[in-house]
Amino acid sequence: MLRNLSLNRRQVCQIAAMAGLAFSVVLPFKADNASAKGKKPSRKKETVMSLDPPVQDGTVSLEKVIKQRRTVRSFGKVPVSKQQFSQILWSAQGITEDGGFKRASPSGGALYPADVYAVVGNNCIEDMGAGVYHYQPKHHSVTKVAGGDRRNDLAIASLSQMWMAGAPVLFVITAEYLRITCKYGDRGIRYALIEIGHISQNIFLQCQALGLSAGIVGAFDDGKVARSAGVYKNHEPLVILPVGYRE
Numbered sequence: 565m566l567r568n569l570s571l572n573r574r575q576v577c578q579i580a581a582m583a584g585l586a587f588s589v590v591l592p593f594k595a596d597n598a599s600a601k602g603k604k605p606s607r608k609k610e611t612v613m614s615l616d617p618p619v620q621d622g623t624v625s626l627e628k629v630i631k632q633r634r635t636v637r638s639f640g641k642v643p644v645s646k647q648q649f650s651q652i653l654w655s656a657q658g659i660t661e662d663g664g665f666k667r668a669s670p671s672g673g674a675l676y677p678a679d680v681y682a683v684v685g686n687n688c689i690e691d692m693g694a695g696v697y698h699y700q701p702k703h704h705s706v707t708k709v710a711g712g713d714r715r716n717d718l719a720i721a722s723l724s725q726m727w728m729a730g731a732p733v734l735f736v737i738t739a740e741y742l743r744i745t746c747k748y749g750d751r752g753i754r755y756a757l758i759e760i761g762h763i764s765q766n767i768f769l770q771c772q773a774l775g776l777s778a779g780i781v782g783a784f785d786d787g788k789v790a791r792s793a794g795v796y797k798n799h800e801p802l803v804i805l806p807v808g809y810r811e
């Protein structure tokens with residue numbers, strides 16, 4: 565029966581990615597830092613939180629936000645609103661194709677190897693507890709994959725760039741290479757990295773349009789960041805964007 569089953573490359577990649585996801589659910593990174601209290605993030609404990617519908621007709625010009633965007637490394641304590649949080653995630657990876665699956669950022673072969681996690685501090689986003697939230701583009705929702713304020717751990721894991729811990733929310737962007745290398749081989753790694761750049765710039769520009777600011781951090785210990793953020797196994801952290809109001 566299997567011999568008669570002919571799959572195209574996209575279907576093979578989807579099955580491989582699903583298998584990878586199942587594997588990552590069974591064997592998530594062991595969160596062994598102090599705030600994680602040795603608990604592994606588990607899908608069973610995840611709570612799903614739907615996000616406000618994104619606004620799609622902002623009033624600030626694209627040229628203005630491109631001109632104004634800067635890497636910011638100092639943030640005030642003013643919380644980010646839930647609407648802003650929703651908007652930033654939508655700009656990163658939200659579904660933008662009516663009735664389809666294509667997203668805000670382009671992706672080689674539309675295979676979408678990236679994931680976005682939000683590491684949120686205490687009293688930093690209205691109506692949301694501290695913890696790590698994993699964005700689900702299909703449903704425009706987040707699942708809480710870990711609790712506790714992990715911003716400090718993340719800053720320490722980033723070669724002690726402690727300014728990061730002052731941002732209300734830190735977006736960690738990861739890649740699961742198998743989703744794309746199964747089609748493109750090693751070149752898929754290049755495509756995944758390019759995609760991460762697109763997602764990052766979208767977050768930068770959306771923040772600017774919302775009156776928020778973002779920083780970007782690539783200097784970190786990959787394993788420590790993965791554990792601090794409690795990301796799933798095979799999701800490799802590539803960049804962190806701390807976001808908040810500029811101080």
Ligand SMILES: Cc1cc2nc3c(=O)[nH]c(=O)nc-3n(C[C@H](O)[C@H](O)[C@H](O)COP(=O)(O)O)c2cc1C
Pocket residue numbers: 633634635636637725780781782783784803
């Ligand atoms: C991939 C990448 C990694 C970066 N890593 C860090 C970092 O670890 N720490 C930091 O303070 N800035 C980091 N930056 C920010 C750059 O220093 C910044 O983009 C550069 O100075 C240009 O300034 P601008 O972004 O304000 O235009 C990084 C930028 C990129 C694109």
